[in-house]
Amino acid sequence: MANTPLTPGVVSGRLGSEAYRDNFADKAPPLTAHEAAIAADRCYFCHEAPCVTACPTTIDIPLFIREIATGAPRAAARTIFDQNILGGMCARVCPTEQLCEEACVREVAEGKPVEIGRLQRYATDTLMGEGGHPYTRAAPTGKRIAVVGAGPAGLACAHRLAMKGHEVALFDARPKAGGLNEYGIAAYKTVDGYAQAEVDWLMGIGGITAHNGKALGRDISLDGLKGEYDAVFLAIGLGGVNALRAEGEEKSHVQDAVDFIAELRQAEDLSTIAVGRNVVVIGGGMTAVDAAVQSKLLGAENVTIVYRRGRDAMSASEEEQHLASSKGVRIVTGAAPLRILGEGAVEAVEFAYTRETEAGLELTDETFKIRADQVFKAIGQQLEGAPEGLELSGRKIAVTGPGRTSLPGIWAGGDCAAGGDDLTVTAVAEGRDAAEDIHATLMGEG
Numbered sequence: 001m002a003n004t005p006l007t008p009g010v011v012s013g014r015l016g017s018e019a020y021r022d023n024f025a026d027k028a029p030p031l032t033a034h035e036a037a038i039a040a041d042r043c044y045f046c047h048e049a050p051c052v053t054a055c056p057t058t059i060d061i062p063l064f065i066r067e068i069a070t071g072a073p074r075a076a077a078r079t080i081f082d083q084n085i086l087g088g089m090c091a092r093v094c095p096t097e098q099l100c101e102e103a104c105v106r107e108v109a110e111g112k113p114v115e116i117g118r119l120q121r122y123a124t125d126t127l128m129g130e131g132g133h134p135y136t137r138a139a140p141t142g143k144r145i146a147v148v149g150a151g152p153a154g155l156a157c158a159h160r161l162a163m164k165g166h167e168v169a170l171f172d173a174r175p176k177a178g179g180l181n182e183y184g185i186a187a188y189k190t191v192d193g194y195a196q197a198e199v200d201w202l203m204g205i206g207g208i209t210a211h212n213g214k215a216l217g218r219d220i221s222l223d224g225l226k227g228e229y230d231a232v233f234l235a236i237g238l239g240g241v242n243a244l245r246a247e248g249e250e251k252s253h254v255q256d257a258v259d260f261i262a263e264l265r266q267a268e269d270l271s272t273i274a275v276g277r278n279v280v281v282i283g284g285g286m287t288a289v290d291a292a293v294q295s296k297l298l299g300a301e302n303v304t305i306v307y308r309r310g311r312d313a314m315s316a317s318e319e320e321q322h323l324a325s326s327k328g329v330r331i332v333t334g335a336a337p338l339r340i341l342g343e344g345a346v347e348a349v350e351f352a353y354t355r356e357t358e359a360g361l362e363l364t365d366e367t368f369k370i371r372a373d374q375v376f377k378a379i380g381q382q383l384e385g386a387p388e389g390l391e392l393s394g395r396k397i398a399v400t401g402p403g404r405t406s407l408p409g410i411w412a413g414g415d416c417a418a419g420g421d422d423l424t425v426t427a428v429a430e431g432r433d434a435a436e437d438i439h440a441t442l443m444g445e446g
């Protein structure tokens, strides 16, 4: 749909080729060896380092920074990958300002943390740039495990299982592996096809057979997998999108933000992606910011994020909000959509101001309209297609400990499982930990 301008305002090719290239260039370019040495030198190599505790994958941060400081970036990369096999992607996408760098003693003391994320990228890029795969597999165990979903959780689980000598079948509904690394993360955070390059590198361990284009519930069933494999790990993410529940949601050019971002991420040529002149994004999380910023970078003139509560309640971090503002995105808070207006295609959105009461958030009678020729809905994703019989906790798959579901032999992790933040690094940690538990269980060590 995006390539077909239905209204004059939503068109592709708003910018010249140079502008697309500049706008979507690497958000945080890699450090040179010299810059990395200087950045590493700032680390105090703390004993019981708070940065490690703040990392969901508990990478030994002072150790890898010391390895960089002593001129051994390959050893540093091994230290990172031992804990987080997607350490390269996490170096690019982790909200470090809310995790390791927020906890860094130099942030606390001086407001300027050690650049842990950029140092991690320096180390992982160095080792991955040499090609080959740094790990070898243990002797074959004869066990076969199905991993469903090839996003960060599934990939981390598959790699750890393969390393322990198991045979892994990795199923994914999409044509490419990578999950949101490939279809969701903002384009300027992971440039030059890094997501697929990382998947290829990870698969270099061997013992993992990818079955792309195979969906659980359509092409494969949980009962079938249980019969054929010794264990199953579910890592299907959150494929559903919450409804806006505003009148006129069906009008053309009202789109789910995640679909727009996936289309953008898969585009060979960004000038083919149509974008409005006046774009309104509804939501307050990372997806809302990413849709808004990328609309602006594609050449939209006016982009407004509208969120129903205050800025403090936005799940997009302060840094992301700042990024949006720095790109000229306007953020309006305390307003909720009432109606999408327009004849066939959207022309404006009517909002009501909200107020917090003891009974919850209420709409007031005070309303306003924002002109819009394109609207992105970014009000959260939800679990879709969870197999029957699995106990849920809230709206996600209930798990105990390292991803054990209510059904024996079935584990789950990443965004689809209850508990933990919806972040790439958390998904990696959960995939890795479930793999350890599956291994211990199958080998009678658990």
Ligand SMILES: Cc1cc2nc3c(=O)[nH]c(=O)nc-3n(C[C@H](O)[C@H](O)[C@H](O)COP(=O)(O)OP(=O)(O)OC[C@H]3O[C@@H](n4cnc5c(N)ncnc54)[C@H](O)[C@@H]3O)c2cc1C
Pocket: 093, 094, 095, 148, 149, 150, 151, 152, 153, 154, 171, 172, 173, 174, 177, 178, 179, 180, 181, 184, 185, 186, 189, 214, 215, 216, 217, 235, 236, 237, 238, 239, 258, 261, 286, 287, 290, 385, 413, 414, 415, 416, 421, 422, 423, 424, 425, 427
């Ligand atoms: C727009 C957007 C931007 C984000 N940006 C960031 C960021 O900058 N930093 C960050 O840390 N986090 C970010 N996140 C969150 C992060 O991407 C997720 O937390 C992470 O990808 C979760 O990993 P996962 O493996 O659980 O799920 P996913 O990455 O969603 O992968 C799930 C996989 O399962 C497959 N699947 C789904 N259903 C089926 C089925 N029935 N059968 C077979 N396969 C199936 C899907 O095709 C997909 O490949 C972002 C999320 C979004 C939506």
Ligand code: SF4
Pocket: 042, 043, 044, 045, 046, 049, 050, 051, 052, 061, 062, 065, 103, 104, 105, 106, 114, 116
């Ligand atoms: S908290 Fe900061 S200074 Fe201390 S080890 Fe971690 S990165 Fe280095």
